[in-house]
Amino acid sequence: MTGESRIFAGCSVLVTGGGTGIGRGVALAFARQGARVTVAGRTGSTLKETVALVEAGGGEAAARPADITRAADVSALVEATARQFGGLDVAVNCAGVFPPPAAVADITEEQWHRTFDTNLTGMWLSMKYEIAHMRAHGGGAIVNIASNIGAHRRAPGLAAYAASKAAVGVLTRTAALDHIRDGVRINAVSPGPVDTPMSTLPGETPDAKAARMRDALPVGRVSSTEEIAAAVLHLASPAAASTVGADLVLDGGATA
Template sequence: MSGSFNDRVALVTGGSAGIGRATALAFAREGAKVVIANRGVAGGEATVQQIAEAGGEALLVPTDVSQSTQVEGLIARTVEVYGRLDYAFNNAGYEGMRATIDRLPQDDWERALQTNLTGVWSCMKYELQQMLKQGHGAIVNMSSVVGLAGLTGISPALVACHHGIIGLTRQAALDHAKAGIRVNAVCPTVTRTERFERVHGGNPENEARMAARNPSGRIGEAQDAAEAVIWLCSDASSFVVGHALVVDGGVLAQ
């Protein structure tokens, strides 16, 4: 561990797999104590175990971010155990049904908004309350390249949520910058995660086509986004406020 986050506390929602797990491990590598908030206990426990095996310290707090009372309890538990909250990565989300707007069921639309958008708002609400007491903090919200541009073949609810997350990020950043709290977002493209492997794994031709469409010539890795989150929380990005950092290998530059 490099120790740049020694004696700091980091919260990662949706930390059971993919970018969430990679970011939790990266926080621990930097010396932070990590709180994993996850609806599924088994995956969260696995992340905690990996951190412990690497010599770090982590705590699992089972949480459904779509439920505001559970989010409030999450922050209370974090402060009860560690006394502070320095960094938060609001990553938990629901992928949503792939359907055009005219075919999207209302219940799927509402589930996506409640988890992805209201969930981020609720997390920020209670994270900010604690950080304002401390007079410092850094929050990174998980968005996506589809928060900046539409994409055919993806859930319209997900696109709407990620656009909304960037808007919430910018507003929160403006509201709290003078209080010593920085709020930013990270916007990855298609990334190799457990979900990606379920959908696309085992098909080398399909993967090769996807990689070829990316100007960098490869598929994004969870570590790519994780390192961006770590940088956005670090003092190295102290003048970066309200920014949606694109981690896409050049997709949006085309």
């Protein structure tokens, strides 16, 4: 890849939930495009694995353990990212949880609150401090990971998850309108099933999962983390300068 094609060269990018799955794929994709990437999450060991993968590819990254449900953690995370890498140009909010499927009457209070604390309150806190820094330093771009479940389709047994992700879509669009005049451009990506452990049923083999997805999705397969990352990079790039408050659905035709 030539220097001219590295469209995020020199940019500082923060990825929450960067230790695994979509977050890791996003971090690696930004690093390949020249960004200096901070990955954040609760589990230090997986964050270090992501950093090692970035560095093995010649990129630069830092691991910062943080709990996005705690305002003090998020504030410190943004400050540390800006201090180490000279600012904050892009933030990608991938951190989230997927609770065990349960009918509405069977969801426990703990499951409900944990889901909303992470998927919604954590998303709000992340944006709150990211936006505050960006608008004070010339702007930036934020991409939130939502879901095709919630705002775009329903699924039995997933009420808490669907409600939290539907709210993320509303939060994203409202924040986009609130802060575009501050120079902060905010959008979302709503994946369907992605090739991560989150899309695998308990005890399911790779062959069984592949067969299930062939039947469930028009495209006949799950999306790769690389496909989701490519959409995130586009929304964060200058090529999407007029894209504000969008929710890009990548679900293999499930909601077509």
